[in-house]
Amino acid sequence: MPAQTISTQPIDGQKPGTSGLRKKTRVFMEPGYVENFVQSIFDAIDGAAGKTFVVGGDGRFFNAEAIQTILKMAAANGAAKVIVGQGGLLSTPAASNLIRKRGTDGGLILSASHNPGGIDADFGLKYNIANGGPAPEGVTARILEHTKAITEYKISDAADVDLSALGAATLDGMAVEIVDPVTDYQLLMEELFDFDAIRAMFASGFTMRFDAMHAVTGPYATAILEGALGAPAGTVLNGTPSVDFGKGHPDPNPVWAKPLVDMLMADDGPDFGAASDGDGDRNMILGKGIYVTPSDSLAVLTANAHLAPGYAKGLAGVARSMPTSAAADRVAAKLGIDAFETPTGWKFFGNLLDAGKATICGEESAGTGSDHVREKDGLWAVLLWLNVLAKRGESVAAIMQDHWQTYGRDYYSRHDYEALPSEEGDAIMSDLRAGLADLSGQTYGALTVASADEFSYLDPVDGSESHKQGIRVFFEGGARAVFRLSGTGTDGATLRVYLQMYMGEGGDLLQETQAALEPVRAAAYEIAGLARTGRTEPTVMT
Known part of the structure; x- marks a missing residue:
């Protein structure tokens, strides 16, 4: 024709x-x-x-x-x-x-x-x-x-x-x-990870649930977890892709994957839980009784990647998006490798990966990946966690506690204010930008602002520049708040507020996350004037 x-x-x-x-x-x-x-x-x-x-x-x-x-x-x-x-x-x-x-x-x-x-x-x-x-x-x-x-x-x-x-x-x-959409991907995973060790862990009675959320990862997880790795049938939940994702929200976080979270928090729950999103590039990681933040997951995988065959020679560096906590930076410092801070968006990692400057990358919005592809990869992160668990022979909770005792803990959470009127979201950011110069030295509750800026990025590979990538407010003592408008929504504006509080050696490493972050949340709410939204709580907390 x-x-x-x-x-x-x-x-x-x-x-x-x-x-x-x-x-x-x-x-x-x-x-x-x-x-x-x-x-x-x-x-x-x-x-x-x-x-x-x-x-x-x-x-x-x-x-x-x-x-x-x-x-x-x-x-x-x-x-x-x-x-x-x-x-x-x-x-x-x-x-x-x-x-x-x-x-x-x-x-x-x-x-x-x-x-x-x-x-x-x-x-x-x-x-x-x-x-x-x-x-x-x-x-x-x-x-x-x-x-x-x-x-x-x-x-x-x-x-x-x-x-x-x-x-x-x-x-x-x-x-x-x-x-076949799975074949080439599965071959790549078999090159990177010790499938024999993971298979033996499942054979020993290790239990897991993977929530595919009625999305595209279902066939991949079924073929790899239940097929190649021998996990029992039923390990993969909601594994058949649906045009409307089973009328659900295919976002792997504690809000939209609550049934999986409830399962892992139960006394008789499985040893490990994970979920992926609509197109398979994001992940959520859970252990029995514990939720692992994406920022902590990136840090743990950076510290333990050498346990997988594909990364046994070590890492060239680690990169994270600016809103992501600095937990991975602390690991990089101990490993003696470079740490990079980029704007939000996986495309900013591409130059670092192509140039061999970074091996593992991650962002706070549940995206983690490496130089095996040039996208974040949800199932890859799950398989690397399984490889680490198989080699260390410890629970997720034990690995997390050991990590915090070694590196300190970055309490971290993202608060999303969704479907704001676009003009209101723009006004919040404009007002924050206009007030940056006056923030240093200001006190909000128990916190005093040390510095504030608007993040810009100079690409170390090609010299390109990216500006207006988010407002950062740093507090004395290591706390931080970040404000940015999301570029992934389709309904009005989504304001993302990222909260971080570092607790080092000698500090309380086992607090409830939102309780630990309350002073930062209160300060961020006041600094941004969020009372104007009429909302006292965010739409989603992750």
Whole structure:
């Protein structure tokens, strides 16, 4: 069938954020919306002609239809080949692995990550470059400029491709390869981790529950945990992907994965618990009777990564997003390796990983990963924890207490104020910015401000600069509060407030987290003037 060239005009609001373009599903379903954005991606990368791409998504509502549109547009724009996950499914880390392993020119990943799915919920689309990572700011800026100037898009009028059958197909002369979404990813995990040791731990009676949250990681966890590693059937919960994630919220935190948390906090609960999100790039870690914050998880994995075969030679460095606690920095100092602080967004880790400056990266929003791909990887983090548990022969609680006694404890929590009016969120940040110079020396309850700034980042690899990445307030004694507006929501503004209190040697390392952080929370609430929101509590605390 011949390609069609369709006249169009710019659509407002197609600015990619830290993880691509996210909008309500019905917005993506509007005529021309996907087509405009995909054509803008192709135009921003100097065309698709002769190129090979990976395409897949988390299976949420409209995933299958959008993939068919992308395939037809790739063919019409002259792409040589597209590699697609069977049924249109690919976790984000698995897509990153395929891009790297096959040496493709990039990939289009359909997901709104941890956001809810369904016709009245959220959808997303992002472009990943040839290293497997999210498009850097230079590329997303070009995409945005093309969305503002687009006049036409190209699309084939061929029939849909049957994505249910593995193997080769064609679409208007373009090769389409439909692959098992799990196979290549599982092979990579087997290279990195001691599957024999983990298998023996399960055989000895070790118990675990993994909540896939009706999302894309279900098939991966079932194949690897219950299949390759021999965990009993039923270890994986909610393992069948659903277009609306079982009408749940696929965000692996104590609020949205409360049934799993309750299970692990019970006296007869399993030894270990974990969860992953909509597209498989985030994780939550639990032990019997204990929740491990993402910041602490990054620090523990940094300290113990050498126990896994893939990291036995040691780490080049560790990187964390600015809002993430400094726990990993303390480990890096003892290991004698570099620690990097970057803006929020996994794309900022890409240069460090490519340059060999960092091996493990993490961010407070439950994302952890390494140089094996260029995305955060939820199941990878779970498998590294299992490797550590198998080698150390201790419980999660024992490992955490040993870690805190060695490095001190960074009490840490993120408080989200969701669905604020956009103008109110902007006003909060503007007022914070305007008052920065006057904060030093001010006292709020028991805390005195030592310094305050707005975080900027100078990339040590390419020299690029990123500004206005969040307001930081440092208190005397090691406490800190950070304020930033999230770039991943689709409804109004989400203000994230990050609270941290360091407790060193001789301090109380076993306090309840929110109680330990109450002085920081009260100070942050007053500094930001959050009473104006009419809310006395955040929407979500993690």
